[in-house]
Amino acid sequence: MISILIPYRNRDPERIKILFRSLEGQTHKNFKVYFIDYGSSKINSEIVKELCLDYSFVHYQYHYTRHQPWNKSRTLNSVIRYLDTEYCFVADVDIIFHPEFLEIANNLTKTGQTTYFQVGYLSSSESRKVKAFSEYSDYRSSTNEATGLSLFPVAQLKDLNGFDEFYHFWGGEDTDMHIRLKNAGNEVEYYDEKLLLLHQWHKSFQKLENNESIADLQLSGILPLNHQHLKNAISNKATKVNISGWGEIMGREDFQLLENSEVSMEITNEKRQVEDVLYGMLPVKNEGIIKISFKPDLFENSKKYKVKRMLGKKVPEYYTLREVKDMILLHLISFYRNVPYTIKVDNGRDIEVAIKFS
Template sequence: MITIVLTNRNRSLSLITNCFASLRRQNNQNFKCTVVDYGSNPQNQKLLQSEINKHVNFELILCSTQKQLWCKSRAINLALKQCDTTHFFAGDIDMIYHPHFIEELHILKDKHKVVYFQVGFLSENESNTDKDFEDYQIAFPSNEEATGMTLYKTEILKSINGYDEFYHGWGAEDTDVHVRLKNANVEVAYFDRDILMLHQWHPKVYRGKDSLEPFHFKLESINHKYLEFTRQTKKVVANTNFEWGHYSASDYSVLEAPQQEFLVTNELADVKGFIHSVLLDHADQVISVKIREHSEYNSLKQTAKKLLNKKAKEFLSLEEVNDLLLETIIADKRNAAYSYRYSVQKNEIALVIKL
């Protein structure tokens, strides 16, 4: 049997129902589908649960990670960790799958340890139509660089600790797995004989100026540099310093009652002192911190001292503080339950975390 894993955060219900309908129409039903919802808003999670309940071979993993960075790697690994089938397909919830897709997976799994698939992209207008798979007009196909849709022999993917959970935000985690498998001399095949899945158009989601969601302003470029070093170092096994595929629902329930509260400014010494003395040093404690601009930030006094080469306070912008905090969480506290808000309008960062 094959496990299909689909990850989600606030995708529209119409995209999801189209995807599920295509799986329901498979001529080979020898599969089960695990959907991992990694932090959709509660209303969307309820709607998704209702949709999942209509399918006998579907299961849902819900994560209360609404106020955390998106981590597709961790979401996939949650399903991989509990996977008990011989093969594991990492797909996307915005795809429409060919009626013979599962049948083709069963044929290919006996030929390849790892194989990934070409995808056909639909235009906005075409995505809004309801047709038989073969009748859709494809705007353009993906090429070999698009590595997201992959079938694995489960034991091989588990042997390299699954997807690398360093990757947060969007980009590079799929390619990283392929790179590490090739570093382990595992052949990664590419299937482009037919297009077996269609990507439904949807608008890109951008962080608005009023948004409070966590966002790292340079994370995508860091992800790609991280991938380059994975290639250079011939890395095979990921997540060696953390338990991979870990999520504790009970840890999130205690975030409402922090045991200690801190107020930190954007002075460099203040931020780094907090990170090293509290964030990286405390354990078994729920703490909250609010970070606001120092009263002397951009003041005439501090500006004059700099111009006169006198000792002045060093400050970070709130954006720099934001990036530093999130990098610290990714590098050292990625399995911790946390809630993170960054208000550009209020010039305030608020973090609650279970250390």
């Protein structure tokens, strides 16, 4: 049996219906789908859960990570760590499967290697049409540089502690996994004998990042950072990652504890205050819950401040609220991703961070 892993958060339910219908029409029926909801909103999670119940081959899981940034690696690892099937296929919610995909994939499991597949990227107009796989025509075919849709031997993934959970947001985790598999002596092959997967159109991550509001849990410049981490994996011949806690997800109890805890301290966006919290206070905290509210300093926009600054007098230095958000997010994904935490951003007004220490 092949397990199909589908990581998800707050995407259009209509594309999920198209995905499930394509799986329902498979010629090979011995498979199971793990639909992993990494913290969708309450409304979206209820809609998607109901949709999953319509298909007997789908197992829905919800993670209480609504107020954490997207982490595809940890989403996948949360299932990979406990999988008992020999192989798994990593998909996404935008895929349309050829009816013979699982039949061919099942034959490929006999090789003992990882196989990744050519994909047809549908145009925006073609994606809006619902028809048989063979009838789609307006698409762009991927090359062997696109590594996101892969059939993996589960034991090999477990040996390397799964996908690298440093990669947050988008970019790099799939190629990184291929590189580490090869570094560990495993084979990775590209399949393009027949187009078996189509990808429904959506806006690129780069466009989403460029158009973000401060309220979005996005980190400015994350794509080049992920790319550099990938380059280091290549140069260092990396294999095993996630030394502790891989695939572990914050549970409902910790989520509610963080939600219900009182604010421990309020600080402004003054540079020295922000830096003291990130570099002075948090590194020595080792127990209990801390919840911090970061608010703009009203003095920064006062007439008195502007006059003193114009006259060259000493005044406080400030980060923009976007810069504060980026600094906090980078700290969370770098140093606190293995402990329960939440971050909420009220556009232009407030950033609230809660962390639970052992």
